[in-house]
Amino acid sequence: MPINTTIAWMTARGLFGRRRFLLLLPLPLMLIALAVFARVTGINTGDWAQPVVNGLGFAVLLPVIALIVGTGVLGSEIDDGTIVHILTKPLSRAEIVWAKFLVASGVTALTAAIPLYVVGVLIESVRFGLGLAAAAAIGAVVYSAIFLLLSLLSRRPVLVGLLYVLIWEGLLGNLVSGTRVLSVEQYTLSYADRIAPSEFLDANVSLPVxxxxxxxxxxxxxxYAVFRLRSFTAASETS
Incomplete structure (x- = not known):
């Protein structure tokens, strides 16, 4: 499906024009700063690589960035009522969802992939950095679809999204093996481990899965996001 450049531009302008965008900066900077500090001070790579990549990069940075962006591309318009203006235009709901999804995926992928690439290079090699970046980009696509839908289902998508990241992806994903097949974090680790195999990656889901x-x-x-948006009217409220 071709992207509607007008909707995409409006989405990007609204996203970068809000204070919410400033929330995207601390985590990437923190990730790079930790890796640089560990490398400069000569800390053994085995002591910090896995916690930084797995524990902070894929378990925190990627999903949180995706949550901020994914819930913002539609959620902010629902909150301030400008979604009504968009829905009155002769545009298909699928066209709107697709444009916003692509913007969310692209912004999330860039924001998460760049710091992970830098960390990967500092840990091991350029190939490892590219593997982490590619895996983050793929994970950004999946997370963006989830959180975009969430912004249409809940009046508090950020809160619900944080609970999902902390409880399902974090707590249950690490303690209950059966939940890993539904963990986006585990998917990203599998992609990274396949592209650039490393002892610092702990993937528990096979690549085909x-x-x-x-x-x-x-x-x-x-x-479902398209279906939900089709049922959205000027007087409706997300439940």
Whole structure:
């Protein structure tokens, strides 16, 4: 489906023009700063690489950035009422969702992939950095679909999203093995480990499962987001 450049531009301008965008900066800077500090001070790579990449990069930075951006591309317009103006235009709901999804995915991918690439280079090699960056970009696509849908389902998408990241992805994903098949964090680790195998990656989901589940989750979330937006009227409120 071709992207509606007008909707995409409006979305990007609204996203970068809000204070919310400033929330995207601390985590990437913190990730790079930790890696640089550890490298400069000569700390053994094995002592900090996995906690920084897995514990902070893929478990915190990527989903939180995706949450901020993914809930912002539609959620902010719902909150201030400007969504009504967009819905009155002769545009298909699928066209609106697709444009906003692409913007959310692109911004999240860049914001998360760049610091992870830098960290990967500092830890091991350029290939490892590229593996982390590529995995983050793929994860950004899946997370963006989830959180975009969430902004249409809840009046407090950021709060619900944080609970999802902390409880499902963080707590249950690490303690209950059966939940890992539904963990986007585990998918990203599988992608990174396949592109640039490393002892510092702890992937618990096979690559075929990661690929198939990523596609299924993304497609289902986007389809439901279109359905939800179609039922959205000027007087409606998200539940």
């Amino acid at each position: 990661a690929i198939s589940m990523s596609i299924i989750i993304t497609v289902l979330c986007l389809i």
